[in-house]
Amino acid sequence: MSAGVAARPPPEGDPPQARIVPPPEFLSWPGPRAVLAALPGARAVGGCVRDALAGLPVRDVDVAAPLPPEAIAERLRAAGLKVFETGLAHGTVTAVLARQPVEVTSLRRDVATDGRHATVEWTTDWRADAARRDFTINAMSLSAEGDLWDYFGGREDLARGVVRFVGDPATRLAEDYLRALRFFRFHARYGRGAPDPAAVAAIRAAVPGLARLSAERVWMEIKRLLEAPDPCDALALMAATGVLAAVLPEAVEGGRAARLPALRRLVAAGLPPDPVLRLAVLVGEGPPRRIGVLAARLRMSGEERDRLARLLAEGEAPPEPGLDDDEARRLLALRGADAVDALWLAEARDGRDRAADRARAAATPVPVFPLTGADVLALGVPEGPRIGALIRAVRDRWLAGGCTADRATCLAWLRELAGAAAV
Numbered sequence: 001m002s003a004g005v006a007a008r009p010p011p012e013g014d015p016p017q018a019r020i021v022p023p024p025e026f027l028s029w030p031g032p033r034a035v036l037a038a039l040p041g042a043r044a045v046g047g048c049v050r051d052a053l054a055g056l057p058v059r060d061v062d063v064a065a066p067l068p069p070e071a072i073a074e075r076l077r078a079a080g081l082k083v084f085e086t087g088l089a090h091g092t093v094t095a096v097l098a099r100q101p102v103e104v105t106s107l108r109r110d111v112a113t114d115g116r117h118a119t120v121e122w123t124t125d126w127r128a129d130a131a132r133r134d135f136t137i138n139a140m141s142l143s144a145e146g147d148l149w150d151y152f153g154g155r156e157d158l159a160r161g162v163v164r165f166v167g168d169p170a171t172r173l174a175e176d177y178l179r180a181l182r183f184f185r186f187h188a189r190y191g192r193g194a195p196d197p198a199a200v201a202a203i204r205a206a207v208p209g210l211a212r213l214s215a216e217r218v219w220m221e222i223k224r225l226l227e228a229p230d231p232c233d234a235l236a237l238m239a240a241t242g243v244l245a246a247v248l249p250e251a252v253e254g255g256r257a258a259r260l261p262a263l264r265r266l267v268a269a270g271l272p273p274d275p276v277l278r279l280a281v282l283v284g285e286g287p288p289r290r291i292g293v294l295a296a297r298l299r300m301s302g303e304e305r306d307r308l309a310r311l312l313a314e315g316e317a318p319p320e321p322g323l324d325d326d327e328a329r330r331l332l333a334l335r336g337a338d339a340v341d342a343l344w345l346a347e348a349r350d351g352r353d354r355a356a357d358r359a360r361a362a363a364t365p366v367p368v369f370p371l372t373g374a375d376v377l378a379l380g381v382p383e384g385p386r387i388g389a390l391i392r393a394v395r396d397r398w399l400a401g402g403c404t405a406d407r408a409t410c411l412a413w414l415r416e417l418a419g420a421a422a423v
Contacts (some may be wrong), residue, residue: 002154006134006268014126014127014149016143016147016148016149017148017149017150017155018148018150018155019145019146019147019148020052020053020142020145020146020147021146022146023142023144023145023146024048024049024052024053024058024142024146025058026044026048026052026058026061027044027144027146029061029096029098029100030098030100031061031081031095031096031097031098031100031101031102032044032048032061032063032100033144034081034095034097035063035076035081035095035097035102035104036063036078036082036116036143036144037079037144038075038076038078038079038081039063039065039067039072039075039076039104040067041063041065041066042063042064042066042104042358043063043064043065043126043141043143043149043320044061044062044063044141044142044143044236045062045063045064045105045141045142046062046133047060047062047138048060048061048062048138048142049140049141049142049148050138050140050154050190052142053140053158054158054190055153060101060103061100061102061103062102062104062105062127063102063103063104063105064104064105064106064107064129064141065104065105065106065107065197066106066107066123066124066126067106067162068091068106068122068211069088069091069092069093069105069122070088070105070209072093072104072106073085073088073093076093076095076104079175079205080097081095081097082095082096082097083095083096084096087105090105091105091106091108091122092104092105092106094392096247099349104172105127106122107122107123107124107125107126107128108121108122108123108129108132109123109125109128109131109132109390110122110132110175113423124147124281126151127140127151128260130149130151130166131152131167132166132175133166133378134165134176134179134182134183135154135157135163135164135165135166135182135183135186136152136154136157136164136166137154137158137163137164137186137190137316138151138154138186139151139152139154139186140154140155144327152166154169158190160192161190161191161192161193161309162191162192162195162196163183163186163187163190163191163196163199164196164198164199165179165183165198165199165202167197168202169177169196169198169199169201169202169203170202170205170206172202173202173203173206173209173345174206174209177206177209177210177212177213178213178217178221180203180206180207180209180210180243181213181218181221181225181243181247182221183199183203184221184225184234184235184237184238184243185221185225185228185234187234187237188225188228188230188231188233189228189229190236191233191234195237199266200237200241202301203241203243204241207241207242207243207246210243210246210247211246212301213237215297215298215299216299218247218298219298219299219300222248222275222279222298223275224275225276226273226275226278226279227273227274228273228276229273230267231266231267231278232260232263232264235251235257235260235263235282236260237258238257239251239255239256239257239260244257248282248283249283250282250283250290250294257282258284258300259281259282259283259284259348260282262281262348262349262351263278263281263282263348263352265348266281266347266348269347269353269355269366270301270324270355271344274341276304276307276310276311277306277344277345278311279308280308280311280341280345281344281345281348281362283312284312284348284349285312285313285349288309288313291308291309292305292309293314294308295308295309307338310335310338311338311341311342311345312345312397317346318331318342318343318354318357319331320345320386321353321354321356321357321360322356322357323356323357324362325360325364325402326401326402326403326404327358327402328357328361328364329364329367329402329403329404330399330402330403331343331361332361332364332365332366332367332403333366333367333368333369333399333403334399337365337366338364339361340361340362343358343361344358345356362394367403367404369395369398369403369410370405370410371391371395371405371406371407371410371411371414372391373387373388373391375411375414376390376391376418379414379415379418390414390417390418393417394413394414394417395412397413398413408422
């Protein structure tokens, strides 16, 4: 990686393609405004430009500048911003003002790529920097005044709902195979109608290269896809290209995503954009070992792994549709925070509408069993397996009664059982 290029404004002959009137709101936020003012010729880039043009909320702002990273950091500090060297070796620093972080990256061009990582050098050529980005909708840049540079037709593609690679799709994929998964995520959020045929053909040919990706990055992209309002068409396309079988074989049977119709039906019914819950619908129940293998292969966090295991555990099935109050309390006592999710999964399995049951469960307070092992010890029962057996017996009676018995009633049952057991 090399550096040391001198700063200069955009080259002559590089006029903006349009001026956005009025400028997007994010350009007036304190952090981005201060960063753009401190760096001559800097522009907002990437997702903030794309989402502003799409009329979507902008959450994060990235900026690029025709300066080497050391000069960027120096100028930002001189302007009074806090600067964190979060990726200096890759040309990136993070500037913070008014609790608004802004990632700032030097313009770059690729010198060499290996399918996942690139060796880069700094440049002052905006078009060269845009040419190394993945999709046309992500390759636009915007000045502080609202001037738009769009070298590859990203604004038109965004309006048409087409996710298209910058330049040759096969070349872009060979540079970084993660772009294949990113294509489906962006297609789910921004695509409308038929996908770009050149992109689909190149992705199908690039499937073997997906084996080079780290599990963490694969799971990150799957999660982001599953968080889309409706990921189903993108998942169907992943299955058709062979990508789904390569990265999530548990969701594929006979070359197709067997449970995708159930996911599609549930998304239409309001299934929340919860990636672990949607993953559970896609892969279906299975033995704990199968679920453990899936979680380990994707390098899921411990919390994600445990939740997936709870959701897919082969245990007590939810009751028949049409929960009454007692059944709702029983389900909540058994499944806790996962009770509503269990009803979604039951509907995925049997296709029976459980909307009323989900509403009832969501509106019902989670009942708490009022006894603990200490209550058994207080009766003089010595420590040992008998304590757990007595607690389970009382809890079973409490569950059978709809979880309405109070502490006094449960203590009476416990004394009765403990006395009978002592005889």
